[in-house]
Amino acid sequence: MSELKGSGQQTADAPTPEDAFHETATLDSREQTHAPGAAPDGPVLAADGTPLKRSLARALRMQKIRALALIAPLLIFVLLTFIAPIASMLFRSVENEIVSDTLPETVVVLNDWDSAGGAPLPESLFEAFYVDLFLAQEQKLHTRLGTRLNYEQTGMSSLFRKSGRQVGKFDTDKYTDQFTALDASWEDPASWVAMMDNKSNRTALPFTARSWDRWVAYLNTEGDDPAKEDIEDFLFTTLYLDLAKTGGKGASDARITAAGSAVGDFETVSLAEQFADAEKDWADPEIWRVIQTFSPKFTSGYYLNAIDMQKTPDGIEKRPENQQIYLMLFKRTMFMSLVITFSCIMLGYPVAWILANLPSRTANLLMILVLLPFWTSLLVRTSAWKVMLQQQGVINDTLVWLGLVADDARLVMINNQFGTIVAMTHILLPFMILPLYSVMQTIPPTYLRAAKSLGATNWTAFWRVYFPQSVPGIGAGSVLVFILAIGYYITPEIVGGNTGTFISNRIAFHISSSLNWGLGAALGTILLAVVMLLYWVYDKIVGIDNVKLG
Amino acid sequence: MAALTPISRKPVSFYVPVVAAAGGIAGLFVGTAQGSGLLGIVIGAALLAVLAFAMTQMTDNEKPMRWGLMALFVLAGGLLAGPGGLILGLGFGWFFGWFTYWLYEGRYRAKLVPYLTPMQVLWHYTFRIICGAILVFLITPILVVMPLSFNAQDFFTFTPEMLRFDPAGYSLKHYRDFFTNDDWQQALRNSVMIAPVATLLSVSFGTLAAIGLSAEHVPFRRAIMAVLISPMIVPLIISAAGMYFFYSRIGLQGTYFGVVLAHAALGIPFVIITVTATLVGFDRSLTRASANMGADPVTTFFKVQMPLILPGVISGGLFAFITSFDEVVVVLFVGSAGQKTLPWQMFTGLREQISPTILAVATILVVISIGLLTTVELLRRRSERLRGMSPS
Numbered sequence: 001m002s003e004l005k006g007s008g009q010q011t012a013d014a015p016t017p018e019d020a021f022h023e024t025a026t027l028d029s030r031e032q033t034h035a036p037g038a039a040p041d042g043p044v045l046a047a048d049g050t051p052l053k054r055s056l057a058r059a060l061r062m063q064k065i066r067a068l069a070l071i072a073p074l075l076i077f078v079l080l081t082f083i084a085p086i087a088s089m090l091f092r093s094v095e096n097e098i099v100s101d102t103l104p105e106t107v108v109v110l111n112d113w114d115s116a117g118g119a120p121l122p123e124s125l126f127e128a129f130y131v132d133l134f135l136a137q138e139q140k141l142h143t144r145l146g147t148r149l150n151y152e153q154t155g156m157s158s159l160f161r162k163s164g165r166q167v168g169k170f171d172t173d174k175y176t177d178q179f180t181a182l183d184a185s186w187e188d189p190a191s192w193v194a195m196m197d198n199k200s201n202r203t204a205l206p207f208t209a210r211s212w213d214r215w216v217a218y219l220n221t222e223g224d225d226p227a228k229e230d231i232e233d234f235l236f237t238t239l240y241l242d243l244a245k246t247g248g249k250g251a252s253d254a255r256i257t258a259a260g261s262a263v264g265d266f267e268t269v270s271l272a273e274q275f276a277d278a279e280k281d282w283a284d285p286e287i288w289r290v291i292q293t294f295s296p297k298f299t300s301g302y303y304l305n306a307i308d309m310q311k312t313p314d315g316i317e318k319r320p321e322n323q324q325i326y327l328m329l330f331k332r333t334m335f336m337s338l339v340i341t342f343s344c345i346m347l348g349y350p351v352a353w354i355l356a357n358l359p360s361r362t363a364n365l366l367m368i369l370v371l372l373p374f375w376t377s378l379l380v381r382t383s384a385w386k387v388m389l390q391q392q393g394v395i396n397d398t399l400v401w402l403g404l405v406a407d408d409a410r411l412v413m414i415n416n417q418f419g420t421i422v423a424m425t426h427i428l429l430p431f432m433i434l435p436l437y438s439v440m441q442t443i444p445p446t447y448l449r450a451a452k453s454l455g456a457t458n459w460t461a462f463w464r465v466y467f468p469q470s471v472p473g474i475g476a477g478s479v480l481v482f483i484l485a486i487g488y489y490i491t492p493e494i495v496g497g498n499t500g501t502f503i504s505n506r507i508a509f510h511i512s513s514s515l516n517w518g519l520g521a522a523l524g525t526i527l528l529a530v531v532m533l534l535y536w537v538y539d540k541i542v543g544i545d546n547v548k549l550g
Numbered sequence: 551m552a553a554l555t556p557i558s559r560k561p562v563s564f565y566v567p568v569v570a571a572a573g574g575i576a577g578l579f580v581g582t583a584q585g586s587g588l589l590g591i592v593i594g595a596a597l598l599a600v601l602a603f604a605m606t607q608m609t610d611n612e613k614p615m616r617w618g619l620m621a622l623f624v625l626a627g628g629l630l631a632g633p634g635g636l637i638l639g640l641g642f643g644w645f646f647g648w649f650t651y652w653l654y655e656g657r658y659r660a661k662l663v664p665y666l667t668p669m670q671v672l673w674h675y676t677f678r679i680i681c682g683a684i685l686v687f688l689i690t691p692i693l694v695v696m697p698l699s700f701n702a703q704d705f706f707t708f709t710p711e712m713l714r715f716d717p718a719g720y721s722l723k724h725y726r727d728f729f730t731n732d733d734w735q736q737a738l739r740n741s742v743m744i745a746p747v748a749t750l751l752s753v754s755f756g757t758l759a760a761i762g763l764s765a766e767h768v769p770f771r772r773a774i775m776a777v778l779i780s781p782m783i784v785p786l787i788i789s790a791a792g793m794y795f796f797y798s799r800i801g802l803q804g805t806y807f808g809v810v811l812a813h814a815a816l817g818i819p820f821v822i823i824t825v826t827a828t829l830v831g832f833d834r835s836l837t838r839a840s841a842n843m844g845a846d847p848v849t850t851f852f853k854v855q856m857p858l859i860l861p862g863v864i865s866g867g868l869f870a871f872i873t874s875f876d877e878v879v880v881v882l883f884v885g886s887a888g889q890k891t892l893p894w895q896m897f898t899g900l901r902e903q904i905s906p907t908i909l910a911v912a913t914i915l916v917v918i919s920i921g922l923l924t925t926v927e928l929l930r931r932r933s934e935r936l937r938g939m940s941p942s
Contacts, residue, residue: 067763067767070761071762071768075778077814078778081811081812082781086789351684353681370685372688372692373692375872375919376916377876377916380691380912380915384912386900387698387706390706402578458670483783487786489879490878494900507791511791511794512883521791524791527785528784531783535776535780538783
């Protein structure tokens with residue numbers, strides 16, 4: 001069948017509608033008039049009478065649409081199952097809605113609080129926070145918020161957890177008692193539902209109305225009827241605060257106006273003191289400055305965290321020495337990936353050379369030795385390296401048996417950088433050999449002989465003639481190996497121990513164990529950016545269409 | 551490289567020391583096994599030097615000498631180390647017989663160009679040995695895993711019984727464990743349920759798209775290609791994290807369907823790459839000819855195009871299958887305990903309770919990969935034949 005060789009080339013040369021299109025264009029410009037089926041002075045016409053040019057353009061457009069229609073299902077599939085998840089991860093690395101969602105009232109007050117100017121903590125802050133925290137602990141959201149803020153300031157988690165337990169026992173029941181003493185109907189939840197339906201009541205009691213709405217929304221998610229649940233202390237507190245401010249003017253409900261004139265004589269409760277009694281940290285402006293710093297809906301905090309910086313109320317600063325690990329991990333990932341890439345070049349080059357220079361029958365046989373590990377499960381190879389490298393493993397046993405190593409001084413080759421580098425070099429070696437091999441196959445061996453016959457030594461002939469021609473293969477292989485190495489997770493996790501892990505292990509840790517998803521996403525995004533840059537480089541060097549498998 | 555180089559016998563001062571050196575290395579191993587490595591080196595070197603000299607100088611008849619040497623070594627091996635020693639002796643005997651005459655007759659130059667200097671010849675063979683060592687490095691782990699999976703002990707290393715080729719040192723108990731243990735069987739079932747469906751998804755979408763992509767005028771071809779290949783390039787941990795967030799938001803996390811979708815996405819680049827590669831050589835005039843004879847596009851696709859690109863589609867499918875079958879990171883995040891696959895079970899096994907059953911599973915997986923590799927290789931050749939290229 002060798003006479004058919006290069007039929008692909010013929011295909012490329014075969015006439016396409018596009019060629020005809022260009023031809024028509026030139027024909028048009030020359031105003032060819034002798035075409036069959038055309039009016040003597042008109043444009044060339046197709047069989048159905050439309051001008052050939054337009055008919056061709058339509059055919060071409062149809063072809064494009066057909067191609068796109070074939071691609072569309074897969075493209076949509078990949079966009080939905082793969083690109084959208086990646087995008088959602090990118091979004092998560094800056095998203096910080098939890099603070100403003102859980103503490104909406106507090107965030108509003110904090111925005112007006114001049115923390116840098118050393119202004120005292122306003123009482124209204126604690127009033128807003130009281131409502132927010134009460135509702136949050138009812139919904140069990142306060143611990144999550146505490147965990148989130150704990151990433152920025154240690155101690156936040158326990159502060160929120162403890163305060164959440166105490167916020168229901170604050171002395172604000174004094175307001176409840178005083179209102180019910182004034183008018184027993186205040187205790188009736190149904191009357192509240194009716195009261196809050198009225199627009200003028202709502203305008204007269206803005207804070208109460210907002211808190212009521214959140215309370216009702218919460219009850220609805222629980223499936224409870226707001227008209228039947230007891231009115232909690234915090235609603236009486238907001239009622240008192242509203243009335244103390246506005247006196248209930250404009251309310252259509254007489255009960256409100258009556259209470260409005262009475263509240264002046266009420267015994268009051270300072271929520272600032274209540275909070276300070278519960279947890280004295282609440283009196284510390286630093287705590288509030290942290291919450292203020294992280295109150296916006298989006299934050300760069302996770303990214304700063306990912307590069308060992310932190311966002312403090314006083315601006316961006318470095319993390320304490322003992323908490324700086326991410327830059328070190330990034331550097332280590334880079335360094336180890338480089339070492340692995342380099343080892344792959346060193347080991348892959350001779351093998352690719354010999355594969356490209358042996359007779360094809362032998363080369364095919366040896367190629368199986370390269371492809372077999374490539375096809376073998378990653379976990380099989382990793383477990384094999386665990387078997388080989390561990391202290392009671394095959395290599396150590398052999399060395400001890402040969403007397404090269406004492407039995408009590410077995411080499412530590414696993415759970416460190418060495419283990420990761422050896423195992424990953426082995427795993428990624430085929431990815432280096434295959435591109436190198438395909439480039440080396442195209443280098444004519446006669447060049448080397450020509451160089452030698454011109455008087456070059458072996459080394460000069462190799463270095464000046466052969467090597468430069470194999471550089472594209474090295475480039476392609478290196479970028480591929482580096483891209484794959486930099487994001488490796490399984491192998492470092494199993495053979496890496498503490499010193500041989502990569503940044504990806506840290507990402508996995510944050511997503512599955514520490515649940516600091518934002519930080520995990522930020523680290524992932526940085527890693528992704530590096531990989532994408534390399535992907536772009538790879539595309540420039542090799543072209544994605546030219547990736548070959550096996 | 552088939553230059554015929556005249557070969558000639560080499561002087562005693564060349565081959566006897568070289569054979570002695572090789573004997574010394576072999577002696578190190580034998581000596582260590584018998585108690586003293588140093589003594590082994592000395593005895594081995596001396597013995598081989600004498601043998602090599604005697605064999606070459608006594609008679610010109612090569613065959614009986616080599617057989618005699620082999621018999622001698624087998625006898626010695628049997629006496630020293632029992633049945634294991636017999637095999638080892640046979641190997642050593644064959645090697646030294648061949649090696650002595652290879653050097654003595656100068657055969658090592660037979661296939662090399664005549665003008666090489668001795669140093670270049672030395673480098674030529676050193677280079678081959680280096681390459682051999684690297685290739686051994688590539689497959690050693692697999693070679694080690696296979697015998698260890700038959701270990702009678704629960705160790706991850708060769709026991710003395712195994713090294714003595716004592717049948718008591720071997721057993722199939724790890725395989726028995728794999729086939730009877732519920733955890734492993736459940737994992738196997740999950741893998742078998744997930745991988746084919748994911749493969750089917752990626753192959754059907756991927757083949758269509760690859761055909762679309764290899765049409766002549768596709769707008770944004772490069773960009774589309776970059777998007778479709780990206781699941782192969784993006785680090786798995788990032789894909790896994792993203793899918794975890796996204797799929798749990800839309801309720802797919804921890805479901806069979808979620809894992810299948812994720813695996814299908816990961817398999818797509820392989821299908822795209824192999825099928826577009828096959829389509830490069832596809833003669834487009836065939837479809838035009840078919841249309842000319844009145845076939846509609848669907849008939850053309852199934853009767854003309856599909857049979858020709860089938861090898862590419864199948865090998866793409868095998869790649870997608872092995873991707874899903876081997877995948878552990880994404881399933882770890884997207885799946886829940888109900889979707890525990892074989893690699894997941896191996897991963898937990900390697901990280902937590904180390905059990906040699908893993909090695910039995912590994913061996914089975916290696917056998918499967920050898921099968922897949924053979925299929926892909928045969929398909930590749932067939933496809934190249936179909937496309938009129940000579941298979942390389």
